[in-house]
Amino acid sequence: MSHRTDVRRYRGLGGFAVVFFLWLYLPIAVVIFYSFNENRLVSVWTGFSLKWYAAALDNQNLMNAVRTSLEIAAIATVFATTIALMAALVLVRGKGVRFRRVSETIVNLPLVLPEIVLSVAVLILFSQIGFANGFAKLAIAHTTFCTPFAFLPIRARLQGMEMDFEEASADLYANKWTTFRRVTLPLIAPGVFAGAMLAFVISMDDFITSNMLNTGGATTLPVYIFGLIKQGTTPELNAISTLIILVSLLVAALALFIQGRGGSMTDT
Amino acid sequence: MRDFRFWGLLPAHVLMALTLIVPILIIVAVSFSTRGAYGGFEFTFTTDAYRQILFNEGWTGELEFNPQYLYIIGRTVLLACCTTFLCMALAFPIAYWITLQGHKARVILLFAVTLPFWVSMIVRVYAWLIILGNDGVIEKGLRLTGLVDDLPSLLFNNGAMLAGMVYSYIPLMILPVFASIEKLDPALIEASHDLHGSRWVTLRRIILPLCWPGLVAGAILVFVPCLGAVLEPVLLGGGKILMMGNLIQMQFGGARNWPFGASIAIVLMCLVMVFLLLNGLRATRKAMEEMA
Secondary structure (H helix, E strand, C coil), X not given: CCCCCXXXXXXXXXXXXXXHHXXXXXXXXXXXXXXXXXXXXXXXXXXXCCHHHHHHHHCHHHHHHHHHHHHHHHHHHHHHHHHHHHHHHHHHHCCCCCCHHHHHHHHCHHHHCCHHHHXXXXXXXXXXXXXXXXXXXXXXXXXXXXXXXXXXXXXXXXXXXXXXXHHHHHHCCCCHHHHHHHHHHHHHHHHHHHHHHHHHHHXXXXXXXXXXXXCCCCCCHHHHHHHHHHHCCCHHHHHHHHHHHHHHHHHHHHHHHHHHHCCCCCCC | CCCHHHHCCXXXXXXXXHHHHHHXXXXXXXXXXXXXXXXXXXXXXXXXXXXXXXXXXXXXXXXXXXXXXXXXXXXXXXXXXXXXXXXXXXXXXXXXXHHHCXXXXXXXXXXXXXXXXXXXXXXXXXXXXXXXXXXXXXXXXXXHHCCCCCCCCCCCCHHHHHXXXXXXXXXXXXXXXXXXXXXXXXXHHHHHHHCCCCHHHHHHHHHHHHHHHHHHHHHHHHHHHHHCCCHHHHHCCCCXXXXXXXXXXXXXXXXXXXXXXXXXXXHHHHHHHHHHHHHCXXXXXXXXXXXX
16 A cells, blocks of 8 residues: 555654654754853854863762762662562552552552642651751652652563463472562563663652752752753753763663563553 | 561552651641741641632731732643643644554654653753743744844743743653554544545544543643643743742742642642543543553
């Protein structure tokens, strides 16, 4: 069937798609382009220069913010993924679990709440119990809203898996822990990886909660960048943004690669 | 390993109870309190915070109707609706077009659609600041054509916020819509054609109704974060055009009026709940599954 007569095709759709992808990538391209601008003003191009990258990498405050963000994201990812994995095992595999629906809704609760409400909730909570460690506050809050993002891919993987191997393992006198470690975990590893990845990215990207709880010296990368933007656009900001874009794309490519090797996974 | 069914769920439940459910109950309590002398709140049951949404208290204590905050609530809902609708209008043709491609191209295109979503939200909003800003890319381009030389500022208005929000949230719409179109049986389209249905009739009567669940799922994923948006209004709206998210943030930041902030947060939460109930809980669960 030729393209012209295929009834599924609509005229102009291809052109629309081209414009759409231009629109999708143009902003990113513009940011990258102006990061090489020598001029102090972002949009006045005077020549090629890498000096803003040097300035960015030399910026101690920026590096501190990057470290804070990475540390909080790492802690939140480990806790959120562990908690989500345990919950998913029970909710998908457990027989006769009472209140299964309610439990699932509770685990996924952060998804249906606007984040600003969640951030206000933890702010009031911490101030009421007099908890002042900024870093720990962020780590706890991030764990909360990362948990459903870790939960969903793990649950999807578990649901798509037969019980056969685990039953075989039990038949061969492996105890439950050995079965989990040697059979279940390797099989659901791609789902666990996808969940952990998602949790990490969501935590790194978070602005609203981190900004709300921003006291006690724990400034994350997005909050730091927000402060810079409020002072005005500079090519250094473009350089920082370009570095973030590059790292994000690398992480995304890596995630796709590992997921591709892990067999069929619903993607995000 | 006595009963994994119990302690396997325990950490998740304890976490959500302590950091979400109990704090939300506290928000409810705060919204019925009076503000403390030094910020914070003092619990004495009063509906003042909610009254403040609708009324101003005059010098002599009389109440006069003040629509200022109602405007903010209305604007937030309207902007979230517009964003959701625009995302639907853009995502549907793109998702449909992607399903027409070969298997390999499909995987690559889906990846290309989600790729910008991996880039930090604040960087994406910053990009629009540069594009729309004074002497930005669009202004330069228009000046080059020579048609206009004095443009009104493209930034700091509702349109700029809308552009930024559609750009931020569109991948959340494309994925569920794509999933629903992919499940569509092409034989149905051919059958419609054989019965002399034109392409437009087929689109309206066959394709759209069958893909409706995907569109609804996407709408939920886009609408909820839009209602609570903070970043786009501050940076692209210039901080002058407030949305509910900013209003809440201000009350807990500079303004230090916790009860008022809490009451706005409760209103926001109720709006989300009404929206979710309208769509039915089934669609919500489906939306979550599509996202996984």
